[in-house]
Amino acid sequence: MLEIIYEDAHYVAINKPNGLLVHRTRIAEEKKEFALQLLRDQLGYRVHAVHRLDRGTSGVLLFAKSPEATAPLVKAFEAREPQKTYYAVVRGYTPEKATIDNPIRPDKDHQHKEAQEAVTHYERVATVELPIAVGRYQTARYSLVKVTPETGRMHQIRKHFAHIRHYIVGDKKHGDWRHNRMFLKELDSPYMLLHAASLAFVHPFTGQLVEIRAKAPENLQRLCQRFSWGAVLEQEGLG
Numbered sequence: 001m002l003e004i005i006y007e008d009a010h011y012v013a014i015n016k017p018n019g020l021l022v023h024r025t026r027i028a029e030e031k032k033e034f035a036l037q038l039l040r041d042q043l044g045y046r047v048h049a050v051h052r053l054d055r056g057t058s059g060v061l062l063f064a065k066s067p068e069a070t071a072p073l074v075k076a077f078e079a080r081e082p083q084k085t086y087y088a089v090v091r092g093y094t095p096e097k098a099t100i101d102n103p104i105r106p107d108k109d110h111q112h113k114e115a116q117e118a119v120t121h122y123e124r125v126a127t128v129e130l131p132i133a134v135g136r137y138q139t140a141r142y143s144l145v146k147v148t149p150e151t152g153r154m155h156q157i158r159k160h161f162a163h164i165r166h167y168i169v170g171d172k173k174h175g176d177w178r179h180n181r182m183f184l185k186e187l188d189s190p191y192m193l194l195h196a197a198s199l200a201f202v203h204p205f206t207g208q209l210v211e212i213r214a215k216a217p218e219n220l221q222r223l224c225q226r227f228s229w230g231a232v233l234e235q236e237g238l239g
Contacts, residue, residue, distance in 0.1 A: 002039055005060065006212040010069040010205055012047060014039060015214040016061040018191040022052045035061060051077050054155065056170065059086070059196025059214045072204035077152065082201035086147040086157060087125075087216065087238060089193035089223065090166040091179050094143045097123040100160040104153045119150035120160045125236065128227040134182050142169065144229055146236065157194060169193045187226070191219050197238060213237055 006013035016022075016035055023036040039047050047063040050073040064070040076082055100122070103115035126144040134140045143166065147157055155174065161167060162174040169175065169183050170192035183189040200211040216224070216238040224233045233239040 002035065002042055005214055006062075006210070008203075010066070010203075011050075011062060011064055011073075012039070012043070013060055013062045013199070013212045015217075016053055016058055016196075018056055018058045018217055018219070021055045022049055022061065036063070039063060050074055051082075051152075053196055054158070054192075054194075056172075056192035057086075057194045057196055058191075058217045058220070060199040060212050061196070062199060062212070069204070073201065076201060076204070080151060082199055084149055084152075084196065085198040086149070087195050087197050087220075087236065088145050088147055088157065088161065089169045089220070090143050090145055090161050091141075091169065091176055092143065092166050093127050093141050094122070094124045094145055094164075094166045098164075100164055102160060102163050104156060104159055107154065116153055117151060118153045118156050118160065120147060120157060121150065122147045126227070126229045126232045128229070130227075132182060132186055135178050140179070140182065142227070144224070144227075144232065187223060189219055189223060191217070193220055193223070195220055195238070197236070215239065 003015040004012060005015050021034050023034050036049055047065060048070040050062050050064050050070055053061050064073060100120045102118060104118040105115040106113045122145045124143045125146050128142050130140045132140050149156055158168055158171050158174040167175040169179055195216050198211060198213045200209060203210050221239060224230060
């Protein structure tokens with residue numbers, strides 16, 4: 001059963017688990033389960049995706065209950081109106097606060113396209129140094145960052161943190177395999193540590209501001225406790 005975290009007459013939102021695709025894609029034809037289909041089966045009627053999350057990302061995923069409800073929100077996302085907040089565990093100690101302004105070129109199957117403007121703001125909310133050797137260093141340092149993307153390009157947050165060499169832990173495509181392997185072997189963490197924690201938007205039918213929050217998945221919560229980030233977890237509303 002998917003965890004439903006918001007529902008009204010027009011929309012329904014789930015807390016998407018890591019590893020679940022939003023809908024069927026060419027790249028993952030072998031997958032049999034999709035959020036769209038699972039939610040439809042759970043509710044007993046069709047739903048429509050209004051935005052997307054990468055397969056590896058957990059958190060707030062919003063669906064519309066009708067084509068009429070889909071259109072205005074799709075438009076709002078295209079106009080960058082909804083406010084999105086993510087949390088990620090990244091390699092190294094990041095600056096306390098910064099903006100990554102670096103155009104993103106679409107992935108290989110869209111090579112003909114030009115690089116698109118992409119802007120990501122973030123702040124560091126916690127750090128940890130683990131007594132585990134990774135690569136040529138005797139210890140491994142990580143930051144928990146709160147991320148607010150201004151634009152919504154594909155894999156934007158993952159590509160931007162790779163660009164500044166603070167790779168997101170567990171990101172197989174844009175991350176650092178040595179840190180991914182250490183988290184898997186030493187910390188039993190096989191997932192990408194990127195979580196869509198909140199989504200705020202103006203409801204097209206009521207004009208009210210809606211804010212939907214999703215608690216961090218069990219794996220991320222467990223790691224935060226282990227890194228003594230429990231207080232931060234509570235403070236940021238992730239626990």
